[in-house]
Amino acid sequence: MSINLDIRVKKANKVYHEGEKITGVIVIVSGSDIKHEGISLCMEGTVNLQLSAKNVGIFEAFYNSVKPIQLVSCVVEVAAAGKIPAGKTEIPFEFPLVPRPNKTLYETYHGVFVNVQYLLKCEMKRGFLAKDLIKVAEFIVEYRLEGAVKALPHPVKFSITPESLQNLKDRARIPRFKVTGQLDSTMCCLARPFTGDLVVEHCELPIKSVEIQLVRVETCGCAEGYAKDATEIQNIQIGEGSVSTGLAIPIHMVFPRLFTCPTLFTSNFKVEFEVNIVIVFQDDHLITENFPIVLTRY
Structure with a gap:
Protein backbone atom coordinates (compact mmCIF):
# COMPACT_ATOMS: atom_id res chain seq x y z
CA MET A 1 0.00 0.00 0.00
CA SER A 2 1.44 3.36 -1.08
CA ILE A 3 1.09 6.26 1.39
CA ASN A 4 2.36 9.75 0.66
CA LEU A 5 3.01 12.09 3.61
CA ASP A 6 3.91 15.71 2.93
CA ILE A 7 4.27 19.04 4.79
CA ARG A 8 3.28 22.22 2.95
CA VAL A 9 3.70 25.67 4.47
CA LYS A 10 1.53 28.54 3.29
CA LYS A 11 4.39 30.76 2.10
CA ALA A 12 5.76 29.69 -1.28
CA ASN A 13 9.26 31.03 -0.53
CA LYS A 14 9.26 29.39 2.94
CA VAL A 15 10.84 32.51 4.48
CA TYR A 16 9.67 33.50 7.99
CA HIS A 17 10.61 36.10 10.59
CA GLU A 18 10.60 35.90 14.36
CA GLY A 19 7.11 36.43 15.78
CA GLU A 20 5.29 35.28 12.64
CA LYS A 21 3.01 32.27 12.57
CA ILE A 22 4.05 29.31 10.46
CA THR A 23 0.87 27.93 8.95
CA GLY A 24 0.30 25.10 6.53
CA VAL A 25 -1.14 21.65 6.09
CA ILE A 26 -0.04 18.07 6.48
CA VAL A 27 -1.11 16.23 3.32
CA ILE A 28 -1.77 12.49 3.42
CA VAL A 29 -2.59 10.65 0.21
CA SER A 30 -3.44 6.95 0.29
CA GLY A 31 -5.26 4.44 -1.88
CA SER A 32 -7.00 2.88 1.11
CA ASP A 33 -7.88 3.62 4.74
CA ILE A 34 -4.89 4.03 7.09
CA LYS A 35 -4.96 2.97 10.69
CA HIS A 36 -2.49 4.91 12.85
CA GLU A 37 -1.51 5.40 16.49
CA GLY A 38 -1.29 9.20 16.33
CA ILE A 39 0.21 11.95 14.16
CA SER A 40 2.59 14.52 15.67
CA LEU A 41 4.31 17.59 14.24
CA CYS A 42 7.50 19.03 15.65
CA MET A 43 9.10 22.39 14.89
CA GLU A 44 12.76 22.71 15.80
CA GLY A 45 15.63 25.06 15.14
CA THR A 46 19.18 24.05 15.98
CA VAL A 47 22.78 25.17 15.62
CA ASN A 48 25.05 22.21 14.88
CA LEU A 49 28.79 22.67 15.37
CA GLN A 50 31.62 20.35 14.41
CA LEU A 51 35.38 20.39 14.15
CA SER A 52 37.44 19.91 11.02
CA ALA A 53 39.55 16.75 10.76
CA LYS A 54 42.76 18.70 11.46
CA ASN A 55 41.43 19.82 14.86
CA VAL A 56 40.02 16.48 16.07
CA GLY A 57 42.14 15.40 19.01
CA ILE A 58 43.29 18.92 19.79
CA PHE A 59 39.96 19.89 21.29
CA GLU A 60 38.67 16.61 22.68
CA ALA A 61 36.69 18.54 25.30
CA PHE A 62 34.78 20.24 22.50
CA TYR A 63 32.67 17.14 21.87
CA ASN A 64 31.65 16.91 25.52
CA SER A 65 30.88 20.58 26.13
CA VAL A 66 29.29 21.79 22.87
CA LYS A 67 26.14 19.96 21.90
CA PRO A 68 23.61 21.11 19.28
CA ILE A 69 22.15 24.41 20.45
CA GLN A 70 18.35 24.33 20.43
CA LEU A 71 16.86 27.67 19.39
CA VAL A 72 13.25 26.54 18.85
CA SER A 73 11.46 23.42 20.03
CA CYS A 74 7.72 22.77 19.89
CA VAL A 75 5.70 19.56 19.46
CA VAL A 76 1.94 19.21 18.92
CA GLU A 77 -0.29 16.19 18.36
CA VAL A 78 -2.27 16.97 15.21
CA ALA A 79 -4.33 13.77 15.23
CA ALA A 80 -5.14 11.22 17.91
CA ALA A 81 -4.98 7.50 17.17
CA GLY A 82 -7.60 6.47 14.66
CA LYS A 83 -8.13 6.01 10.95
CA ILE A 84 -7.39 8.21 7.90
CA PRO A 85 -9.82 7.61 5.02
CA ALA A 86 -8.64 6.70 1.51
CA GLY A 87 -7.86 9.58 -0.82
CA LYS A 88 -6.38 12.95 0.08
CA THR A 89 -6.54 14.31 3.62
CA GLU A 90 -5.26 17.73 4.70
CA ILE A 91 -4.63 18.50 8.38
CA PRO A 92 -3.95 22.22 9.10
CA PHE A 93 -1.30 23.36 11.57
CA GLU A 94 -0.03 26.63 13.04
CA PHE A 95 3.14 27.40 15.03
CA PRO A 96 4.26 30.76 16.45
CA LEU A 97 7.93 31.28 15.56
CA VAL A 98 9.38 32.29 18.91
CA PRO A 99 12.74 31.26 20.42
CA ARG A 100 13.18 29.24 23.57
CA PRO A 101 13.79 31.25 26.77
CA ASN A 102 17.16 33.06 26.72
CA LYS A 103 17.80 32.00 23.12
CA THR A 104 18.12 34.04 19.91
CA LEU A 105 16.86 33.09 16.46
CA TYR A 106 19.74 33.26 14.00
CA GLU A 107 19.28 33.27 10.25
CA THR A 108 19.26 29.98 8.37
CA TYR A 109 22.82 29.12 7.34
CA HIS A 110 24.33 26.01 5.76
CA GLY A 111 28.06 25.99 6.41
CA VAL A 112 30.80 23.39 6.73
CA PHE A 113 31.46 23.52 10.47
CA VAL A 114 28.46 25.66 11.54
CA ASN A 115 24.87 24.89 10.51
CA VAL A 116 21.76 26.82 11.55
CA GLN A 117 18.67 24.94 10.41
CA TYR A 118 14.92 25.10 11.04
CA LEU A 119 12.79 22.02 10.40
CA LEU A 120 9.21 20.78 10.55
CA LYS A 121 9.07 17.06 11.27
CA CYS A 122 5.84 15.08 10.95
CA GLU A 123 5.60 11.54 12.31
CA MET A 124 2.72 9.12 11.81
CA LYS A 125 2.95 6.22 14.24
CA ARG A 126 1.72 2.92 12.80
CA GLY A 127 0.81 -0.40 14.29
CA PHE A 128 3.23 -3.09 15.53
CA LEU A 129 3.95 -4.57 12.09
CA ALA A 130 3.87 -1.33 10.08
CA LYS A 131 6.72 1.14 9.74
CA ASP A 132 6.25 4.64 11.13
CA LEU A 133 6.05 7.37 8.47
CA ILE A 134 8.29 10.44 8.85
CA LYS A 135 8.46 13.56 6.70
CA VAL A 136 10.90 16.44 7.25
CA ALA A 137 10.63 19.89 5.61
CA GLU A 138 12.94 22.86 6.04
CA PHE A 139 11.78 26.47 6.34
CA ILE A 140 13.96 29.57 6.19
CA VAL A 141 14.38 32.16 8.94
CA GLU A 142 15.57 35.69 8.14
CA TYR A 143 15.99 38.76 10.34
CA ARG A 144 13.28 41.40 10.39
CA LEU A 145 13.95 44.83 8.91
CA GLU A 146 13.21 46.47 12.27
CA GLY A 147 16.36 46.50 14.38
CA ALA A 148 18.54 44.87 11.71
CA VAL A 149 22.00 46.26 11.04
CA LYS A 150 21.90 48.07 7.71
CA ALA A 151 24.72 48.07 5.18
CA LEU A 152 26.38 51.48 4.90
CA PRO A 153 28.65 52.07 1.88
CA HIS A 154 32.28 51.47 2.76
CA PRO A 155 34.31 51.70 -0.48
Missing part, protein backbone atom coordinates in the same frame (compact mmCIF):
# COMPACT_ATOMS: atom_id res chain seq x y z
CA VAL A 156 37.88 50.39 -0.51
CA LYS A 157 40.52 51.24 -3.09
CA PHE A 158 43.33 48.73 -3.55
CA SER A 159 46.69 48.44 -5.27
CA ILE A 160 48.30 44.99 -5.50
CA THR A 161 52.05 44.81 -6.24
CA PRO A 162 54.80 42.34 -5.27
CA GLU A 163 55.67 44.69 -2.37
CA SER A 164 52.10 44.71 -1.01
CA LEU A 165 51.82 40.92 -0.78
CA GLN A 166 52.02 39.24 2.63
CA ASN A 167 53.53 35.85 3.59
CA LEU A 168 55.76 35.56 0.51
CA LYS A 169 58.60 33.05 0.86
CA ASP A 170 60.42 33.95 -2.36
CA ARG A 171 59.56 37.44 -3.55
CA ALA A 172 62.16 37.20 -6.34
CA ARG A 173 60.07 34.58 -8.18
CA ILE A 174 57.07 36.91 -8.45
CA PRO A 175 56.93 38.85 -11.74
CA ARG A 176 56.68 42.63 -11.67
CA PHE A 177 53.03 43.62 -11.86
CA LYS A 178 50.50 46.15 -10.63
CA VAL A 179 46.75 45.65 -10.23
CA THR A 180 44.54 48.45 -8.98
CA GLY A 181 40.82 48.84 -8.44
CA GLN A 182 38.00 49.53 -6.05
CA LEU A 183 35.48 47.50 -4.09
CA ASP A 184 32.27 49.53 -3.91
CA SER A 185 31.72 48.44 -0.30
CA THR A 186 33.13 45.93 2.20
CA MET A 187 29.88 46.21 4.17
CA CYS A 188 27.40 44.37 1.99
CA CYS A 189 23.67 43.73 1.88
CA LEU A 190 22.90 40.08 1.09
CA ALA A 191 20.10 41.11 -1.26
CA ARG A 192 22.45 43.17 -3.45
CA PRO A 193 25.47 42.02 -5.49
CA PHE A 194 29.08 42.59 -4.46
CA THR A 195 30.49 45.05 -7.00
CA GLY A 196 33.60 46.98 -7.97
CA ASP A 197 36.23 47.00 -10.69
CA LEU A 198 39.80 45.88 -11.28
CA VAL A 199 42.51 47.14 -13.66
CA VAL A 200 45.71 45.31 -14.62
CA GLU A 201 48.11 48.26 -15.00
CA HIS A 202 51.09 46.19 -16.17
CA CYS A 203 52.51 42.67 -15.78
CA GLU A 204 55.77 41.00 -16.91
CA LEU A 205 54.13 37.57 -17.37
CA PRO A 206 50.89 36.83 -19.24
CA ILE A 207 47.93 36.42 -16.90
CA LYS A 208 46.00 33.15 -17.18
CA SER A 209 43.01 34.04 -15.01
CA VAL A 210 41.56 36.70 -12.70
CA GLU A 211 39.07 35.39 -10.13
CA ILE A 212 36.88 36.58 -7.27
CA GLN A 213 36.60 34.06 -4.43
CA LEU A 214 34.02 34.19 -1.64
CA VAL A 215 35.22 32.54 1.58
CA ARG A 216 33.45 31.66 4.83
CA VAL A 217 35.47 31.78 8.06
CA GLU A 218 33.83 29.65 10.74
CA THR A 219 34.99 29.63 14.35
CA CYS A 220 33.56 27.23 16.90
CA GLY A 221 34.66 25.98 20.30
CA CYS A 222 34.30 26.38 24.02
CA ALA A 223 36.28 27.50 27.07
CA GLU A 224 39.00 24.93 26.30
CA GLY A 225 39.77 26.46 22.91
CA TYR A 226 38.47 27.64 19.57
CA ALA A 227 38.96 26.17 16.10
CA LYS A 228 38.92 28.52 13.11
CA ASP A 229 38.54 27.27 9.53
CA ALA A 230 38.24 29.09 6.21
CA THR A 231 36.53 27.34 3.28
CA GLU A 232 35.52 28.45 -0.21
CA ILE A 233 31.87 29.15 -0.98
CA GLN A 234 32.20 30.10 -4.64
CA ASN A 235 34.79 31.21 -7.19
CA ILE A 236 33.92 33.46 -10.14
CA GLN A 237 36.29 34.07 -13.04
CA ILE A 238 36.15 37.69 -14.21
CA GLY A 239 39.13 37.60 -16.59
CA GLU A 240 40.67 34.87 -18.74
CA GLY A 241 43.76 34.59 -20.93
CA SER A 242 45.93 37.57 -21.80
CA VAL A 243 44.00 40.21 -19.85
CA SER A 244 44.29 43.63 -21.47
CA THR A 245 46.16 46.24 -19.45
CA GLY A 246 44.50 49.51 -18.58
CA LEU A 247 41.02 48.05 -19.02
CA ALA A 248 38.56 48.18 -16.11
CA ILE A 249 37.19 44.68 -15.45
CA PRO A 250 33.83 44.81 -13.61
CA ILE A 251 33.39 42.83 -10.39
CA HIS A 252 29.85 41.50 -9.91
CA MET A 253 29.08 38.66 -7.51
CA VAL A 254 25.68 37.57 -6.18
CA PHE A 255 25.71 36.17 -2.64
CA PRO A 256 24.33 32.59 -2.69
CA ARG A 257 21.25 31.91 -0.56
CA LEU A 258 21.62 29.59 2.46
CA PHE A 259 25.43 29.44 2.14
CA THR A 260 25.74 33.02 3.39
CA CYS A 261 24.11 34.87 6.29
CA PRO A 262 24.61 38.13 8.16
CA THR A 263 28.03 38.16 9.86
CA LEU A 264 27.48 36.44 13.22
CA PHE A 265 29.31 36.54 16.57
CA THR A 266 28.22 34.45 19.57
CA SER A 267 29.97 32.96 22.61
CA ASN A 268 30.15 29.48 21.02
CA PHE A 269 30.65 30.23 17.34
CA LYS A 270 31.31 32.93 14.75
CA VAL A 271 30.52 33.12 11.04
CA GLU A 272 32.54 35.67 9.07
CA PHE A 273 33.18 36.24 5.37
CA GLU A 274 36.04 37.34 3.15
CA VAL A 275 36.59 38.09 -0.52
CA ASN A 276 39.83 37.12 -2.25
CA ILE A 277 41.09 38.60 -5.50
CA VAL A 278 43.10 35.81 -7.13
CA ILE A 279 45.46 36.37 -10.07
CA VAL A 280 46.82 33.25 -11.78
CA PHE A 281 49.87 33.70 -14.02
CA GLN A 282 50.64 31.67 -17.15
CA ASP A 283 53.09 29.47 -15.22
CA ASP A 284 50.24 28.63 -12.75
CA HIS A 285 51.74 30.67 -9.92
CA LEU A 286 49.02 32.64 -8.20
CA ILE A 287 48.78 35.59 -5.85
CA THR A 288 45.87 36.40 -3.54
CA GLU A 289 44.74 39.62 -1.92
CA ASN A 290 42.31 39.23 0.97
CA PHE A 291 39.48 41.59 1.97
CA PRO A 292 37.35 40.91 5.08
CA ILE A 293 33.71 41.88 4.46
CA VAL A 294 30.67 42.34 6.72
CA LEU A 295 27.35 40.93 5.51
CA THR A 296 23.97 42.31 6.62
CA ARG A 297 20.39 41.38 5.71
CA TYR A 298 19.31 44.93 4.75
Whole structure:
Protein backbone atom coordinates (compact mmCIF):
# COMPACT_ATOMS: atom_id res chain seq x y z
CA MET A 1 0.00 0.00 0.00
CA SER A 2 1.44 3.36 -1.08
CA ILE A 3 1.09 6.26 1.39
CA ASN A 4 2.36 9.75 0.66
CA LEU A 5 3.01 12.09 3.61
CA ASP A 6 3.91 15.71 2.93
CA ILE A 7 4.27 19.04 4.79
CA ARG A 8 3.28 22.22 2.95
CA VAL A 9 3.70 25.67 4.47
CA LYS A 10 1.53 28.54 3.29
CA LYS A 11 4.39 30.76 2.10
CA ALA A 12 5.76 29.69 -1.28
CA ASN A 13 9.26 31.03 -0.53
CA LYS A 14 9.26 29.39 2.94
CA VAL A 15 10.84 32.51 4.48
CA TYR A 16 9.67 33.50 7.99
CA HIS A 17 10.61 36.10 10.59
CA GLU A 18 10.60 35.90 14.36
CA GLY A 19 7.11 36.43 15.78
CA GLU A 20 5.29 35.28 12.64
CA LYS A 21 3.01 32.27 12.57
CA ILE A 22 4.05 29.31 10.46
CA THR A 23 0.87 27.93 8.95
CA GLY A 24 0.30 25.10 6.53
CA VAL A 25 -1.14 21.65 6.09
CA ILE A 26 -0.04 18.07 6.48
CA VAL A 27 -1.11 16.23 3.32
CA ILE A 28 -1.77 12.49 3.42
CA VAL A 29 -2.59 10.65 0.21
CA SER A 30 -3.44 6.95 0.29
CA GLY A 31 -5.26 4.44 -1.88
CA SER A 32 -7.00 2.88 1.11
CA ASP A 33 -7.88 3.62 4.74
CA ILE A 34 -4.89 4.03 7.09
CA LYS A 35 -4.96 2.97 10.69
CA HIS A 36 -2.49 4.91 12.85
CA GLU A 37 -1.51 5.40 16.49
CA GLY A 38 -1.29 9.20 16.33
CA ILE A 39 0.21 11.95 14.16
CA SER A 40 2.59 14.52 15.67
CA LEU A 41 4.31 17.59 14.24
CA CYS A 42 7.50 19.03 15.65
CA MET A 43 9.10 22.39 14.89
CA GLU A 44 12.76 22.71 15.80
CA GLY A 45 15.63 25.06 15.14
CA THR A 46 19.18 24.05 15.98
CA VAL A 47 22.78 25.17 15.62
CA ASN A 48 25.05 22.21 14.88
CA LEU A 49 28.79 22.67 15.37
CA GLN A 50 31.62 20.35 14.41
CA LEU A 51 35.38 20.39 14.15
CA SER A 52 37.44 19.91 11.02
CA ALA A 53 39.55 16.75 10.76
CA LYS A 54 42.76 18.70 11.46
CA ASN A 55 41.43 19.82 14.86
CA VAL A 56 40.02 16.48 16.07
CA GLY A 57 42.14 15.40 19.01
CA ILE A 58 43.29 18.92 19.79
CA PHE A 59 39.96 19.89 21.29
CA GLU A 60 38.67 16.61 22.68
CA ALA A 61 36.69 18.54 25.30
CA PHE A 62 34.78 20.24 22.50
CA TYR A 63 32.67 17.14 21.87
CA ASN A 64 31.65 16.91 25.52
CA SER A 65 30.88 20.58 26.13
CA VAL A 66 29.29 21.79 22.87
CA LYS A 67 26.14 19.96 21.90
CA PRO A 68 23.61 21.11 19.28
CA ILE A 69 22.15 24.41 20.45
CA GLN A 70 18.35 24.33 20.43
CA LEU A 71 16.86 27.67 19.39
CA VAL A 72 13.25 26.54 18.85
CA SER A 73 11.46 23.42 20.03
CA CYS A 74 7.72 22.77 19.89
CA VAL A 75 5.70 19.56 19.46
CA VAL A 76 1.94 19.21 18.92
CA GLU A 77 -0.29 16.19 18.36
CA VAL A 78 -2.27 16.97 15.21
CA ALA A 79 -4.33 13.77 15.23
CA ALA A 80 -5.14 11.22 17.91
CA ALA A 81 -4.98 7.50 17.17
CA GLY A 82 -7.60 6.47 14.66
CA LYS A 83 -8.13 6.01 10.95
CA ILE A 84 -7.39 8.21 7.90
CA PRO A 85 -9.82 7.61 5.02
CA ALA A 86 -8.64 6.70 1.51
CA GLY A 87 -7.86 9.58 -0.82
CA LYS A 88 -6.38 12.95 0.08
CA THR A 89 -6.54 14.31 3.62
CA GLU A 90 -5.26 17.73 4.70
CA ILE A 91 -4.63 18.50 8.38
CA PRO A 92 -3.95 22.22 9.10
CA PHE A 93 -1.30 23.36 11.57
CA GLU A 94 -0.03 26.63 13.04
CA PHE A 95 3.14 27.40 15.03
CA PRO A 96 4.26 30.76 16.45
CA LEU A 97 7.93 31.28 15.56
CA VAL A 98 9.38 32.29 18.91
CA PRO A 99 12.74 31.26 20.42
CA ARG A 100 13.18 29.24 23.57
CA PRO A 101 13.79 31.25 26.77
CA ASN A 102 17.16 33.06 26.72
CA LYS A 103 17.80 32.00 23.12
CA THR A 104 18.12 34.04 19.91
CA LEU A 105 16.86 33.09 16.46
CA TYR A 106 19.74 33.26 14.00
CA GLU A 107 19.28 33.27 10.25
CA THR A 108 19.26 29.98 8.37
CA TYR A 109 22.82 29.12 7.34
CA HIS A 110 24.33 26.01 5.76
CA GLY A 111 28.06 25.99 6.41
CA VAL A 112 30.80 23.39 6.73
CA PHE A 113 31.46 23.52 10.47
CA VAL A 114 28.46 25.66 11.54
CA ASN A 115 24.87 24.89 10.51
CA VAL A 116 21.76 26.82 11.55
CA GLN A 117 18.67 24.94 10.41
CA TYR A 118 14.92 25.10 11.04
CA LEU A 119 12.79 22.02 10.40
CA LEU A 120 9.21 20.78 10.55
CA LYS A 121 9.07 17.06 11.27
CA CYS A 122 5.84 15.08 10.95
CA GLU A 123 5.60 11.54 12.31
CA MET A 124 2.72 9.12 11.81
CA LYS A 125 2.95 6.22 14.24
CA ARG A 126 1.72 2.92 12.80
CA GLY A 127 0.81 -0.40 14.29
CA PHE A 128 3.23 -3.09 15.53
CA LEU A 129 3.95 -4.57 12.09
CA ALA A 130 3.87 -1.33 10.08
CA LYS A 131 6.72 1.14 9.74
CA ASP A 132 6.25 4.64 11.13
CA LEU A 133 6.05 7.37 8.47
CA ILE A 134 8.29 10.44 8.85
CA LYS A 135 8.46 13.56 6.70
CA VAL A 136 10.90 16.44 7.25
CA ALA A 137 10.63 19.89 5.61
CA GLU A 138 12.94 22.86 6.04
CA PHE A 139 11.78 26.47 6.34
CA ILE A 140 13.96 29.57 6.19
CA VAL A 141 14.38 32.16 8.94
CA GLU A 142 15.57 35.69 8.14
CA TYR A 143 15.99 38.76 10.34
CA ARG A 144 13.28 41.40 10.39
CA LEU A 145 13.95 44.83 8.91
CA GLU A 146 13.21 46.47 12.27
CA GLY A 147 16.36 46.50 14.38
CA ALA A 148 18.54 44.87 11.71
CA VAL A 149 22.00 46.26 11.04
CA LYS A 150 21.90 48.07 7.71
CA ALA A 151 24.72 48.07 5.18
CA LEU A 152 26.38 51.48 4.90
CA PRO A 153 28.65 52.07 1.88
CA HIS A 154 32.28 51.47 2.76
CA PRO A 155 34.31 51.70 -0.48
CA VAL A 156 37.88 50.39 -0.51
CA LYS A 157 40.52 51.24 -3.09
CA PHE A 158 43.33 48.73 -3.55
CA SER A 159 46.69 48.44 -5.27
CA ILE A 160 48.30 44.99 -5.50
CA THR A 161 52.05 44.81 -6.24
CA PRO A 162 54.80 42.34 -5.27
CA GLU A 163 55.67 44.69 -2.37
CA SER A 164 52.10 44.71 -1.01
CA LEU A 165 51.82 40.92 -0.78
CA GLN A 166 52.02 39.24 2.63
CA ASN A 167 53.53 35.85 3.59
CA LEU A 168 55.76 35.56 0.51
CA LYS A 169 58.60 33.05 0.86
CA ASP A 170 60.42 33.95 -2.36
CA ARG A 171 59.56 37.44 -3.55
CA ALA A 172 62.16 37.20 -6.34
CA ARG A 173 60.07 34.58 -8.18
CA ILE A 174 57.07 36.91 -8.45
CA PRO A 175 56.93 38.85 -11.74
CA ARG A 176 56.68 42.63 -11.67
CA PHE A 177 53.03 43.62 -11.86
CA LYS A 178 50.50 46.15 -10.63
CA VAL A 179 46.75 45.65 -10.23
CA THR A 180 44.54 48.45 -8.98
CA GLY A 181 40.82 48.84 -8.44
CA GLN A 182 38.00 49.53 -6.05
CA LEU A 183 35.48 47.50 -4.09
CA ASP A 184 32.27 49.53 -3.91
CA SER A 185 31.72 48.44 -0.30
CA THR A 186 33.13 45.93 2.20
CA MET A 187 29.88 46.21 4.17
CA CYS A 188 27.40 44.37 1.99
CA CYS A 189 23.67 43.73 1.88
CA LEU A 190 22.90 40.08 1.09
CA ALA A 191 20.10 41.11 -1.26
CA ARG A 192 22.45 43.17 -3.45
CA PRO A 193 25.47 42.02 -5.49
CA PHE A 194 29.08 42.59 -4.46
CA THR A 195 30.49 45.05 -7.00
CA GLY A 196 33.60 46.98 -7.97
CA ASP A 197 36.23 47.00 -10.69
CA LEU A 198 39.80 45.88 -11.28
CA VAL A 199 42.51 47.14 -13.66
CA VAL A 200 45.71 45.31 -14.62
CA GLU A 201 48.11 48.26 -15.00
CA HIS A 202 51.09 46.19 -16.17
CA CYS A 203 52.51 42.67 -15.78
CA GLU A 204 55.77 41.00 -16.91
CA LEU A 205 54.13 37.57 -17.37
CA PRO A 206 50.89 36.83 -19.24
CA ILE A 207 47.93 36.42 -16.90
CA LYS A 208 46.00 33.15 -17.18
CA SER A 209 43.01 34.04 -15.01
CA VAL A 210 41.56 36.70 -12.70
CA GLU A 211 39.07 35.39 -10.13
CA ILE A 212 36.88 36.58 -7.27
CA GLN A 213 36.60 34.06 -4.43
CA LEU A 214 34.02 34.19 -1.64
CA VAL A 215 35.22 32.54 1.58
CA ARG A 216 33.45 31.66 4.83
CA VAL A 217 35.47 31.78 8.06
CA GLU A 218 33.83 29.65 10.74
CA THR A 219 34.99 29.63 14.35
CA CYS A 220 33.56 27.23 16.90
CA GLY A 221 34.66 25.98 20.30
CA CYS A 222 34.30 26.38 24.02
CA ALA A 223 36.28 27.50 27.07
CA GLU A 224 39.00 24.93 26.30
CA GLY A 225 39.77 26.46 22.91
CA TYR A 226 38.47 27.64 19.57
CA ALA A 227 38.96 26.17 16.10
CA LYS A 228 38.92 28.52 13.11
CA ASP A 229 38.54 27.27 9.53
CA ALA A 230 38.24 29.09 6.21
CA THR A 231 36.53 27.34 3.28
CA GLU A 232 35.52 28.45 -0.21
CA ILE A 233 31.87 29.15 -0.98
CA GLN A 234 32.20 30.10 -4.64
CA ASN A 235 34.79 31.21 -7.19
CA ILE A 236 33.92 33.46 -10.14
CA GLN A 237 36.29 34.07 -13.04
CA ILE A 238 36.15 37.69 -14.21
CA GLY A 239 39.13 37.60 -16.59
CA GLU A 240 40.67 34.87 -18.74
CA GLY A 241 43.76 34.59 -20.93
CA SER A 242 45.93 37.57 -21.80
CA VAL A 243 44.00 40.21 -19.85
CA SER A 244 44.29 43.63 -21.47
CA THR A 245 46.16 46.24 -19.45
CA GLY A 246 44.50 49.51 -18.58
CA LEU A 247 41.02 48.05 -19.02
CA ALA A 248 38.56 48.18 -16.11
CA ILE A 249 37.19 44.68 -15.45
CA PRO A 250 33.83 44.81 -13.61
CA ILE A 251 33.39 42.83 -10.39
CA HIS A 252 29.85 41.50 -9.91
CA MET A 253 29.08 38.66 -7.51
CA VAL A 254 25.68 37.57 -6.18
CA PHE A 255 25.71 36.17 -2.64
CA PRO A 256 24.33 32.59 -2.69
CA ARG A 257 21.25 31.91 -0.56
CA LEU A 258 21.62 29.59 2.46
CA PHE A 259 25.43 29.44 2.14
CA THR A 260 25.74 33.02 3.39
CA CYS A 261 24.11 34.87 6.29
CA PRO A 262 24.61 38.13 8.16
CA THR A 263 28.03 38.16 9.86
CA LEU A 264 27.48 36.44 13.22
CA PHE A 265 29.31 36.54 16.57
CA THR A 266 28.22 34.45 19.57
CA SER A 267 29.97 32.96 22.61
CA ASN A 268 30.15 29.48 21.02
CA PHE A 269 30.65 30.23 17.34
CA LYS A 270 31.31 32.93 14.75
CA VAL A 271 30.52 33.12 11.04
CA GLU A 272 32.54 35.67 9.07
CA PHE A 273 33.18 36.24 5.37
CA GLU A 274 36.04 37.34 3.15
CA VAL A 275 36.59 38.09 -0.52
CA ASN A 276 39.83 37.12 -2.25
CA ILE A 277 41.09 38.60 -5.50
CA VAL A 278 43.10 35.81 -7.13
CA ILE A 279 45.46 36.37 -10.07
CA VAL A 280 46.82 33.25 -11.78
CA PHE A 281 49.87 33.70 -14.02
CA GLN A 282 50.64 31.67 -17.15
CA ASP A 283 53.09 29.47 -15.22
CA ASP A 284 50.24 28.63 -12.75
CA HIS A 285 51.74 30.67 -9.92
CA LEU A 286 49.02 32.64 -8.20
CA ILE A 287 48.78 35.59 -5.85
CA THR A 288 45.87 36.40 -3.54
CA GLU A 289 44.74 39.62 -1.92
CA ASN A 290 42.31 39.23 0.97
CA PHE A 291 39.48 41.59 1.97
CA PRO A 292 37.35 40.91 5.08
CA ILE A 293 33.71 41.88 4.46
CA VAL A 294 30.67 42.34 6.72
CA LEU A 295 27.35 40.93 5.51
CA THR A 296 23.97 42.31 6.62
CA ARG A 297 20.39 41.38 5.71
CA TYR A 298 19.31 44.93 4.75
